[in-house]
Amino acid sequence: MTGVPGFRVGDRVKYYRKMHGNRSQAVVAGLCGITDRYLSMIENGQKTPSAEVLSRLASELGVSIAALLSDSPDPEPVTTDRTAPDVASVLMGYSRPPISAPVVPAAELRERVEQAWRTWQTSTTRFTEAESTFPALISDVEHALRAHRRGTDQEVRRDVLRTAADLYGLLRSYCRRTGRLDLSLVAADRAIRAAEDADDPVRIAAAQWNLGHVLLSDQRPGALGEAKEVALAAVDQVKSETSTPELAAVQGALELVAVVADARQHNWWQARHRLTKRAVPLGRTAKEGNVQRTVFGPTNVALHAMSIEMLAGEASEALRLADQVDTTPLPSRERRFTFGLEVARCYDLRREDAAVYVHLLGLEELAPEDLAHSPQARSLVSDLVKRVRPTYREQVTELAGRLGVI
Numbered sequence: 001m002t003g004v005p006g007f008r009v010g011d012r013v014k015y016y017r018k019m020h021g022n023r024s025q026a027v028v029a030g031l032c033g034i035t036d037r038y039l040s041m042i043e044n045g046q047k048t049p050s051a052e053v054l055s056r057l058a059s060e061l062g063v064s065i066a067a068l069l070s071d072s073p074d075p076e077p078v079t080t081d082r083t084a085p086d087v088a089s090v091l092m093g094y095s096r097p098p099i100s101a102p103v104v105p106a107a108e109l110r111e112r113v114e115q116a117w118r119t120w121q122t123s124t125t126r127f128t129e130a131e132s133t134f135p136a137l138i139s140d141v142e143h144a145l146r147a148h149r150r151g152t153d154q155e156v157r158r159d160v161l162r163t164a165a166d167l168y169g170l171l172r173s174y175c176r177r178t179g180r181l182d183l184s185l186v187a188a189d190r191a192i193r194a195a196e197d198a199d200d201p202v203r204i205a206a207a208q209w210n211l212g213h214v215l216l217s218d219q220r221p222g223a224l225g226e227a228k229e230v231a232l233a234a235v236d237q238v239k240s241e242t243s244t245p246e247l248a249a250v251q252g253a254l255e256l257v258a259v260v261a262d263a264r265q266h267n268w269w270q271a272r273h274r275l276t277k278r279a280v281p282l283g284r285t286a287k288e289g290n291v292q293r294t295v296f297g298p299t300n301v302a303l304h305a306m307s308i309e310m311l312a313g314e315a316s317e318a319l320r321l322a323d324q325v326d327t328t329p330l331p332s333r334e335r336r337f338t339f340g341l342e343v344a345r346c347y348d349l350r351r352e353d354a355a356v357y358v359h360l361l362g363l364e365e366l367a368p369e370d371l372a373h374s375p376q377a378r379s380l381v382s383d384l385v386k387r388v389r390p391t392y393r394e395q396v397t398e399l400a401g402r403l404g405v406i
Contacts, residue, residue: 012068014043016061027266030313032056059379083178084131090138091183103147104140106159112137113167121332127369130174141167161198165191172210176217177373184214201241205250206292208234212257228261246291252282253294256304263308271308295332303339310342315349337367348380372403381405
């Protein structure tokens with residue numbers, strides 16, 4: 001036995017609960033729609049969870065049901081890799097043009113990266129479009145970086161570095177969403193290096209924000225603390241620079257990384273306090289915007305206030321806050337999708353299945369590929385299929401079929 005402490009279901013539930021964020025029984029129980037006493041009895045071997053409760057626990061802990069039931073010492077991890085092989089191959093450097101190949105002009109690269117970002121934040125088919133665009137774009141940008149590394153035109157070199165930092169930030173987001181956290185970390189690190197070489201304070205801070213988001217997705221014990229440390233170190237660095245609206249916006253985005261890290265470690269007071277005292281004033285200063293694609297502004301701050309309550313299991317309060325938010329002006333379809341998904345999760349906590357279904361349909365219309373790529377959304381659909389009322393079981397089953405859940 002190399003890691004999991006026992007073969008009982010309760011032992012494994014406790015192990016994965018502690019390994020994946022070390023969350024309290026109260027938090028995990030609330031998100032699974034059971035009492036913390038019931039979860040305690042499961043972990044102590046006094047109760048055996050039903051199939052439905054077991055499914056909810058597996059989903060919330062980020063493991064397969066087999067991982068909680070297996071008699072083998074080390075259950076196989078669930079694979080969620082949806083990254084296009086061509087994108088992964090080029091990003092890892094397996095396909096490079098010869099050094100003598102023509103170099104794409106810096107201005108053209110800049111426009112192509114800007115267009116890729118516009119597509120990523122606004123298109124309903126952003127994954128499909130990104131996967132057709134990324135291989136050539138990565139190859140051309142990295143070839144330009146190599147060509148200008150020792151060039152004499154420092155302005156062109158700096159422009160290419162800035163373009164590279166922006167592209168790597170986009171790749172960080174794509175790889176994280178498609179289940180390749182390792183490649184997401186590679187992209188985040190390259191964004192930091194490119195931004196530092198360009199000596200661009202706004203992009204350096206944004207690159208640290210990107211790294212913080214990778215760490216927020218990391219299931220390793222301690223990763224959430226690392227995300228907060230990275231974010232707050234970057235905040236200190238921003239404060240040492242001459243204040244500008246762009247830096248204020250990125251600083252606010254970094255503060256929100258720390259807020260999420262606190263909330264996911266069930267430090268609710270700290271999360272709420274930081275959001276109120278740090279993020280809210282910065283949101284007023286920055287106003288609504290999309291500096292370095294952070295979508296930071298008062299609306300995004302309000303979305304995080306709602307998210308804290310959802311993570312705390314306070315579904316009614318989260319829905320009250322959600323009712324006060326209008327996400328339609330946000331420039332990022334992804335951010336609107338995340339908000340809608342969290343609203344659906346709140347209704348799931350309350351076992352209001354009709355509301356869950358309605359919001360999932362809205363998400364399918366808003367961002368169908370995001371819905372298909374989201375493990376949380378797929379889990380919501382899977383759970384809904386198991387308990388849905390006969391009056392609309394057919395519709396829910398059709399949704400599950402479109403997503404490939406059943």
